Amino acid sequence: MKVALTYNLKKEDESKPPDYFSEFDSEETIKAIASALFAKGHSVISIDAAQRDIFTCLKKHAPDMVFNIAEGTSNRLRESEIPAILDFLKIPYTGSNTVALALALNKGITKKILRADNIPTPPFQIFVKGNEPLNPALRFPLIVKPNREGSAKGINVTNVVQTREGLYAKIKEVITLYKHEALVEEFIEGRELTVGILENGKTTVLPILEIDFSTCAKSGEYFYSWRMKEYQGDAEMGLTPTFHCPADLDKETEQTIKDVALRTHRAVGCQDISRTDIRLSKENIPYVLEINPLPGLNPKESNFPLMAYAAGMKYEDLIEAILLSASERKG
Numbered sequence: 287m288k289v290a291l292t293y294n295l296k297k298e299d300e301s302k303p304p305d306y307f308s309e310f311d312s313e314e315t316i317k318a319i320a321s322a323l324f325a326k327g328h329s330v331i332s333i334d335a336a337q338r339d340i341f342t343c344l345k346k347h348a349p350d351m352v353f354n355i356a357e358g359t360s361n362r363l364r365e366s367e368i369p370a371i372l373d374f375l376k377i378p379y380t381g382s383n384t385v386a387l388a389l390a391l392n393k394g395i396t397k398k399i400l401r402a403d404n405i406p407t408p409p410f411q412i413f414v415k416g417n418e419p420l421n422p423a424l425r426f427p428l429i430v431k432p433n434r435e436g437s438a439k440g441i442n443v444t445n446v447v448q449t450r451e452g453l454y455a456k457i458k459e460v461i462t463l464y465k466h467e468a469l470v471e472e473f474i475e476g477r478e479l480t481v482g483i484l485e486n487g488k489t490t491v492l493p494i495l496e497i498d499f500s501t502c503a504k505s506g507e508y509f510y511s512w513r514m515k516e517y518q519g520d521a522e523m524g525l526t527p528t529f530h531c532p533a534d535l536d537k538e539t540e541q542t543i544k545d546v547a548l549r550t551h552r553a554v555g556c557q558d559i560s561r562t563d564i565r566l567s568k569e570n571i572p573y574v575l576e577i578n579p580l581p582g583l584n585p586k587e588s589n590f591p592l593m594a595y596a597a598g599m600k601y602e603d604l605i606e607a608i609l610l611s612a613s614e615r616k617g
């Protein structure tokens with residue numbers, strides 16, 4: 287198959303905020319995906335989605351299929367940018383469509399859909415202006431997040447607030463920095479889990495991955511914050527979480543969590559691949575934080591490949607499965 291790989295490249299640029307490129311992919315990831323596709327017998331052309339003539343470029347190459355990992359560069363609907371162009375050009379692509387991508391990027395609207403489907407998600411409130419009265423039903427500690435970001439951009443330990451004063455200060459900061467609304471959520475004490483779904487002929491829920499931060503005490507970080515993700519593995523900073531896959535869970539809890547992730551995948555309308563982030567509360571309730579239709583695919587560092595390896599897949603098999611799932615849809 288003639289495959290085009292569309293991506294946004296992570297760069298070094300000190301004129302930008304430190305998390306500016308966090309959502310984008312490294313050269314290592316792009317090369318790994320291209321090599322995997324090549325190893326499976328496909329021809330591959332890699333296309334930087336930020337180039338201005340992307341439209342002409344895609345038209346010229348006319349690939350049979352686009353393997354899309356581009357996170358996009360515009361604000362509100364950035365993850366849908368490339369799929370929208372591809373739909374217009376009638377070029378099929380891997381992964382979710384424009385609707386699911388735009389929806390999943392908006393955590394607040396996603397949470398409303400989850401609630402309508404009785405999928406547990408932490409109680410929340412959206413702050414557009416920043417001075418709205420706080421819903422008295424919300425219980426501290428609360429966490430403040432940009433409503434439409436990923437890679438834990440704008441999320442660090444100081445985003446967990448204990449007081450009204452701290453809350454409004456953080457909301458203001460997030461709105462100013464990210465130039466869009468803030469999502470305020472009850473902070474769920476408990477275990478950090480993430481669940482991968484892969485549609486490889488059938489729908490497979492991969493072994494659940496637990497990210498254990500008890501080995502990070504030295505860093506002062508205790509959840510999957512931006513620093514934790516960005517510098518993951520840095521022993522000097524103490525940012526060395528432990529990964530358990532499959533997570534040690536009793537059968538019933540494991541089944542409930544897998545079911546919640548699958549229902550989330552379907553509620554949002556994801557295709558081929560997704561990763562749902564969950565906090566398992568002390569009361570054993572799996573609260574869905576969000577779903578990622580474009581999960582990181584770095585062969586060494588990203589969560590999703592770890593789950594595929596635990597299921598006995600090689601990296602090449604994972605990439606090929608995503609491509610074949612999209613090809614079946616095309617067929």
Ligand SMILES: Nc1ncnc2c1ncn2[C@@H]1O[C@H](COP(=O)(O)OP(=O)(O)O)[C@@H](O)[C@H]1O
Nearest residue numbers: 435436437438439471472473474509510563575
């Ligand atoms: N309500 C919450 N309770 C506990 N931890 C949270 C909550 N929201 C976010 N976190 C922590 O912050 C991380 C990033 O938040 P998430 O909602 O997944 O945003 P992102 O899209 O940036 O990954 C989570 O993986 C988790 O460790």
Ligand SMILES: [Mg+2]
Nearest residue numbers: 437438563576
């Ligand atoms: Mg997340």
